Amino acid sequence: MISVGAMSVPSLSTLPDSLLHEILAWLPPRDRVGGARVCKRWRRLVRDKFLWRHLDLTSYKVSSKVLWYLLRNYLRGTVQTLKAQGSLHSIRKQDVFTPALMQALGKQCPNLHNLCLTRTDLRPLPYDFLPSSLTTLELSFCEIPSVWFQVPGAAPACKDFPRIQHLIIQNVPAFSNQHLFNISRQGTLKTLVLSKTYRVTDVGIQTAAPHLGGLEHLTLLHTQIGNSAMHFIGRHMKCLRSLHLGGTDFLTDVGLPSLASLPVLEDLCLDSFSKLSPEAIVALAQALPRLKRLDLGSTGSDDTVLHRIHAVLPNCAVATLASTTSSTNSSIGS
Numbered sequence: 001m002i003s004v005g006a007m008s009v010p011s012l013s014t015l016p017d018s019l020l021h022e023i024l025a026w027l028p029p030r031d032r033v034g035g036a037r038v039c040k041r042w043r044r045l046v047r048d049k050f051l052w053r054h055l056d057l058t059s060y061k062v063s064s065k066v067l068w069y070l071l072r073n074y075l076r077g078t079v080q081t082l083k084a085q086g087s088l089h090s091i092r093k094q095d096v097f098t099p100a101l102m103q104a105l106g107k108q109c110p111n112l113h114n115l116c117l118t119r120t121d122l123r124p125l126p127y128d129f130l131p132s133s134l135t136t137l138e139l140s141f142c143e144i145p146s147v148w149f150q151v152p153g154a155a156p157a158c159k160d161f162p163r164i165q166h167l168i169i170q171n172v173p174a175f176s177n178q179h180l181f182n183i184s185r186q187g188t189l190k191t192l193v194l195s196k197t198y199r200v201t202d203v204g205i206q207t208a209a210p211h212l213g214g215l216e217h218l219t220l221l222h223t224q225i226g227n228s229a230m231h232f233i234g235r236h237m238k239c240l241r242s243l244h245l246g247g248t249d250f251l252t253d254v255g256l257p258s259l260a261s262l263p264v265l266e267d268l269c270l271d272s273f274s275k276l277s278p279e280a281i282v283a284l285a286q287a288l289p290r291l292k293r294l295d296l297g298s299t300g301s302d303d304t305v306l307h308r309i310h311a312v313l314p315n316c317a318v319a320t321l322a323s324t325t326s327s328t329n330s331s332i333g334s
Contacts, residue, residue: 013041020045029057033074047074054081058118061087064096071101076108086120086142096120099129106131117142127151132160138168144175149182166191173197177204184208193219202250205229209236219244226250227258234258246271246297253280260287271297278305286312296320 015023024032024045036046052074060066062084075082082105086096097117102125105112112131116138127148130137151161165188169175176199183189184207192215194200201224209232216239220229225248233240240262245251252275259265265288270276282305285294294309294316306318 017045021048021050024051028059029055029070030060033070049078052078055079055083057082057084058116059085061085062096064098064101067096067101068104071104071108075105077110079109080111081114081116082112083116083118084120085118095124097122097125099125102129102131106133109133114138116140122148128161130162132162134162134164136166136168137162137164138170139172139175140168140170142172144172144179146174146176146178147182149179149186151182151186161186163188165189168193169197170195173199175199177201177207180204180208181211184211187211187214189215191215191217193217194223195219195221197223200224202226202228206232209233212237214239216240217242220248221245222247224248224250227252227255230255230258234261238263240265242267244269244271244295246273249274251275253277256280256284257287260284262288264290266290266292267295268293269295269297271295278308281305282308282312285309285316289313291316294318 020042024035027035032046032051036043055070055075067084084096097120106129109131110133112133114136115131115134116136118140120139120142122139122142122144125145127145127150149164163186164183167183167189168191170193175194175197180194180200181204189212192212200220205225206228213236215237218233218237218240221244225245227250230251233243235258238261241264243259243262243265244267246269251273256276257280259268260283268284268288268291270281281296285291291313292315294313296305296318297320306320309316309318
C-alpha cells in the first residue's frame with residue numbers, strides 16, 4: 001500500500017490476477033511484452049493465453065524476427081486472429097511472412113482462423129504454405145502471386161489447404177479473374193468482398209458464379225463489373241442475403257432485373273450509380289419482398305422514389321446519402 005497523506009492507495013501488486021488481466025488486455029502488444037519484464041508474476045500474467053487470442057500489429061511495421069519471437073513466447077496454440085502490416089511500400093523492403101514462418105504458424109497455431117495482412121509482399125509465398133486452419137483472409141494493399149488460391153485436383157493427401165469462408169480483398173492490383181475462379185472452385189466461400197480490384201470483370205463473375213451457390217454476402221466496389229455480371233449473380237447465387245454494389249459506370253437499368261431472382265436477399269446497397277433510373281430501382285425493390293434494408297448512397301435522393309419504395313415495402317428501411325447527411329446535421333444542430 002502506498003500512503004498519500006491520510007489516504008492509502010493500493011498498488012498494482014495488490015490487485016488480483018483477474019483484474020490485472022483486464023488491464024493488460026488494454027495495453028498495446030509492445031507495452032504488454034514490456035510488462036513481462038517487471039517481475040515473475042507479471043511475466044506469468046502476460047503469458048496467459050487470454051491476452052493473445054486476438055493480436056493486432058497493424059500499428060507497427062513488424063519484421064519476421066519480431067513475429068518469430070512472439071510465436072515462440074506467446075502465440076503458440078493461442079492466437080485466433082492475427083493482423084499485421086508488412087513493408088511493401090517502404091524503402092527497405094523485406095519479406096515479413098516467409099514460407100518458414102507461415103509453416104510454423106500453421107503447425108503451432110491450430111486455432112488461427114483469421115489472418116489480415118496490409119502492405120505485404122506475398123509473391124514469394126506459395127498458397128499451400130498458408131495455415132490450413134484459416135477461414136477468414138483479408139488482404140489490403142498487398143501483392144500476391146499469379147497462381148494463388150489454386151488447389152490442384154491431384155493434390156497429395158498430406159497437403160492441407162485453407163478452406164476460406166470469408167475473403168476480403170481491397171486494393172490488391174494483382175487480384176484477377178483467375179484468382180476469383182480459383183478461390184470459388186473450393187466451394188467454401190460465405191463472404192466475398194472485392195474493392196478496387198480492377199482486373200475483376202464480368203467474365204470473372206461468369207466463370208466463378210456457378211461455384212458460389214453458398215455465398216451469403218457479396219460486395220463489389222470499384223470493379224469492372226456490369227450488366228452481364230448481374231445475370232450470373234441472380235442465376236447462381238441464390239443464398240445471397242446481402243449484396244453491396246458501387247463505384248462502377250458499367251451497371252445500368254438493363255442489369256437490375258436479374259437481381260430480382262435472389263429469393264432471400266435482405267440487404268441491398270446500390271451506391272454511386274449514375275445510370276440507374278428511379279423506375280428500375282423501384283421495380284427491383286418491389287420484386288424483393290424479403291428486403292429489409294435498401295441503401296442508395298449517392299445514387300438517388302429523390303423523395304418521390306423513397307415514398308414509392310416505402311409504399312411497396314413498408315417494412316424496408318431506405319437510406320440515401322442525403323438522408324444520412326440530413327440526420328447527421330440534425331443531430332449536430334440539436
